[in-house]
Amino acid sequence: MVNLKTRQIMLVVLAALFPGMIALSYFYGIEYWLNFAFAIVIGGCVEALCLKLQKRPLTPALTDASTPVTCLLLCCALPPGTGLWIIAIGVTVAVGLAKHLYGGLGNNLFNPAMVGYAVVLVSFPKQLALWPIPLDGTTAATALTSFKYRLGATVDEIWVIDQGFGSFGGYGWEWINLCFLIGGVLLVALRIAQWRVPAAMLVSLAILALIGYDNGSSGSLGSPMFHLFTGSTMVVALFIATDPVTHPVTHRGQLLFGCLVGCLTFAIRVYGNYPDGAAFAILLANSATPYLDKRLVPARG
Amino acid sequence: MTDLALILIGSLLVNNFVLAQFLGLCPFMGVTRDYDAALAMGFATAFVLTLSASLSHLAYHGLLVPLGLTYLNIIVFIVIIASAVQLTELFLRSVSPLLHTALGIYLPLITTNCAVLGVALTSLGQSLSFLETVVFSIGAAVGFTLVLVLFAALRERLEGASVPQSFRGAPITLVSAGIMSLAFMGFAGFAD
Numbered sequence: 001m002v003n004l005k006t007r008q009i010m011l012v013v014l015a016a017l018f019p020g021m022i023a024l025s026y027f028y029g030i031e032y033w034l035n036f037a038f039a040i041v042i043g044g045c046v047e048a049l050c051l052k053l054q055k056r057p058l059t060p061a062l063t064d065a066s067t068p069v070t071c072l073l074l075c076c077a078l079p080p081g082t083g084l085w086i087i088a089i090g091v092t093v094a095v096g097l098a099k100h101l102y103g104g105l106g107n108n109l110f111n112p113a114m115v116g117y118a119v120v121l122v123s124f125p126k127q128l129a130l131w132p133i134p135l136d137g138t139t140a141a142t143a144l145t146s147f148k149y150r151l152g153a154t155v156d157e158i159w160v161i162d163q164g165f166g167s168f169g170g171y172g173w174e175w176i177n178l179c180f181l182i183g184g185v186l187l188v189a190l191r192i193a194q195w196r197v198p199a200a201m202l203v204s205l206a207i208l209a210l211i212g213y214d215n216g217s218s219g220s221l222g223s224p225m226f227h228l229f230t231g232s233t234m235v236v237a238l239f240i241a242t243d244p245v246t247h248p249v250t251h252r253g254q255l256l257f258g259c260l261v262g263c264l265t266f267a268i269r270v271y272g273n274y275p276d277g278a279a280f281a282i283l284l285a286n287s288a289t290p291y292l293d294k295r296l297v298p299a300r301g
Numbered sequence: 302m303t304d305l306a307l308i309l310i311g312s313l314l315v316n317n318f319v320l321a322q323f324l325g326l327c328p329f330m331g332v333t334r335d336y337d338a339a340l341a342m343g344f345a346t347a348f349v350l351t352l353s354a355s356l357s358h359l360a361y362h363g364l365l366v367p368l369g370l371t372y373l374n375i376i377v378f379i380v381i382i383a384s385a386v387q388l389t390e391l392f393l394r395s396v397s398p399l400l401h402t403a404l405g406i407y408l409p410l411i412t413t414n415c416a417v418l419g420v421a422l423t424s425l426g427q428s429l430s431f432l433e434t435v436v437f438s439i440g441a442a443v444g445f446t447l448v449l450v451l452f453a454a455l456r457e458r459l460e461g462a463s464v465p466q467s468f469r470g471a472p473i474t475l476v477s478a479g480i481m482s483l484a485f486m487g488f489a490g491f492a493d
Contacts (some may be wrong), residue, residue, distance in 0.1 A: 006334050031363035054465050101476055109455060118483050264487070273490030280487020287481050290454035294336065 005093070006105065009192055010065035013239070016183035017072055020096070020235060023179035026131055027270035028080040038084055040070035042091045050100035066105050071093050073113035076235055077279065079131045086124055090116040109267075110286045111246050114279045121279065159235025177234040184238025191243035196251060201237045203230060207249070208266040227266065236278040246286045254294040260285045305436045308429070311438035311492035317446045318416045320478075320485040325416030329449060330474065332407050341400050342407055343446030345389050350417050350445065353378070353385040354438035357421040378421045379412075386412045389450035416445060452481065456492055 003143045025032040044091040047067050050056050074090050094116030096101045121128055209224040227233065241247065247257050268277020318324045325346075357378045365371050390408055394401045401408070411417060420441045424434045455477060464473045485492040 069434050097476065098480070101465070101468055101473060102459075103465065107462035109458060109462070109465070109477060110484075115480055115483070118486075122483065122486055267491070271491045272487060274487060277487055280484055283480065283484030284487060286485055287451050287455060290458040291451050294454045294457065 006064045006066065010020065010069055012063060012190060012192055013069050013187065014072070015078075016175040016186050017069070017180075018060075019183045020076065020180035021072065023172075024076060024080075025178065032075075032080045035075045035078065035082065035084075035087060037082065039075045039091050040068045042088050043067045043071040043095050045097045046092050047100070050096055051208055054100075056104075061104060064105065065097075067095055070099070070113045070116075073235070073239055074116045077113070077117045077232055079128060081130065081132065082127060082264075086120050086127060089123070090120040092116075093119045106245055108245060109242050109290070111240055111282055114240060114282045114286075116278045118283055121274065150285075158213055173231065174229040177229040181239060184234065187242070188239065193238060194244075194254065195232040196256040197241045197247050197261070198237040198255040200255045201241055201262040202233070204259045204262030205233065205266050208263060212266075212270065222269075227269070231269075231276040232278045233265070236261070236282060240282055241285075248289050248292040248296065250293065250296045251286060253289075253296045256292055256296075257285050257289065260288060282289050305433065307492045308433055309440040310437050312420075312437045313444040313447075314485065314488040315490075315492045317448060317485055317488075318419060318441050319445060320482040322419070323482075324419040325414050325445060327410070327453055328407060328414055329452065329478070332404075333449060333453040333456050335403075336453045338403055338407075338458055340446075341404060341447045343390055343449040345404070345408065346411055346414060346417070346449075347392065347442035347446045349382065349385045349411050350420055350442040351435070351438045352388075352419075353382040354383070354421045354424055354441075355431070355435050356381045358424065358429075358434040361425060362431075367413045374425070375418075375422075378418060382417050382421070383412050416441070428478075448481070452478065455481075 010232060021032070021036065044062065047062060048058055051061055071091050071094070074085065074094055074165060075281065078087060094112040098110055098112035098115035099105065099108050184198065187199070188195045205227055206224040209227040209232070214222050222230075241258065241261050243297075249252055261278075264281035264284055265276075265278045268274060268280055274280065302323050312318070316322055317327050328342055333339045334339060349360065359372075360377055360381060361371070361374055361478065365374060365377060386409060389411070390401070393404070393408065424437045425439075429437055459473060459477065462473075468476070
């Protein structure tokens, strides 16, 4: 009974991911679907192996469609040309370590997809930094990376130097983020994801970007629109931060959690070594979730 | 001012003594089984850590350097740490005997907490001024307490998870600590 419900929810999440995936493959090539398919197959194998080792029945866990969601979210964070072996490592860590070591769906403390992504990011930073120029074929840094290592160029100059950056989020990325936003709004409208975490995250990210924005000088940190519609902002806000197991249960806790993710994402993008900080922001906020739950329960949010 | 802020963030988050430099792992694993004990232990260690690092700095530059006895630094620092721990223990025993009993052996063991000596030696190695040493040790102390408290809450949640038999207890705790450490890698570059 419960399982059927999980399965329905996960199928809706899969459907909501579709617009974003289509946008990704439109800009970065149809071979993105090979990554998706490969990740799902490996994820299924790892899950089956974990269940088998624990002598647990295969069917309920394998058919609840939660592993494909994890695998797809992980793949969306990886560039299309990522070696299949990197994807395999990421998926194995996500499903085997972050999910099944904790006892499977509903028991994990950290978002599995983000654990998998963080592990491959710190292990293979070079391979994961290269995104192809959309509809082109050669590889280049993403808008976020260009912002970080621009050697004193102003925002307008970056936009001129890196042809085809689009108008505000980096070419392609604004559409990809918009598509994820559409899917995410659907989830929120269907009450599968609650609105507090993504709202708090996006608002705090936008406010910080607004404070840091100085109309595009060489020291500019990027406009609020840039931060909202570039990199992994929307997919993290609406699909990953909203993972009901790893965010707090109280309303106040969820608002705080969202703010924490937004602030940390901005801080890591601007001050950290990694161009996009959303994955680390999620893991850090996940570490704080039990504490937030513990401290905020008597207050009844 | 910016320098001090960078030193604070550096020792608090980027080079967090537990999750980035892997010092003080014994209390991190030992007392986080219970949330209240972890909180108390965090504050006690934070106090000892700040006090002993500051005093060590004074002793090193005021006593050991003029006398040409800098090779005695580790012994002197350990004496200072042990005295600071004694002070904390006396204080806790008179103020809250209950807490004193709850912390038990872990309280005197602060003396052997490598993070405490580590902070004193690291701040020495970076040739910080007195004010900088104080800020550095406050950052380290807050970072230690923060991580201890977050991890204690996390372990409480772990109790309720249906972790596979072979991973219950220490293994899953270490895996969680590893993932938390991975998360803290996101702070890399903040203090450059």
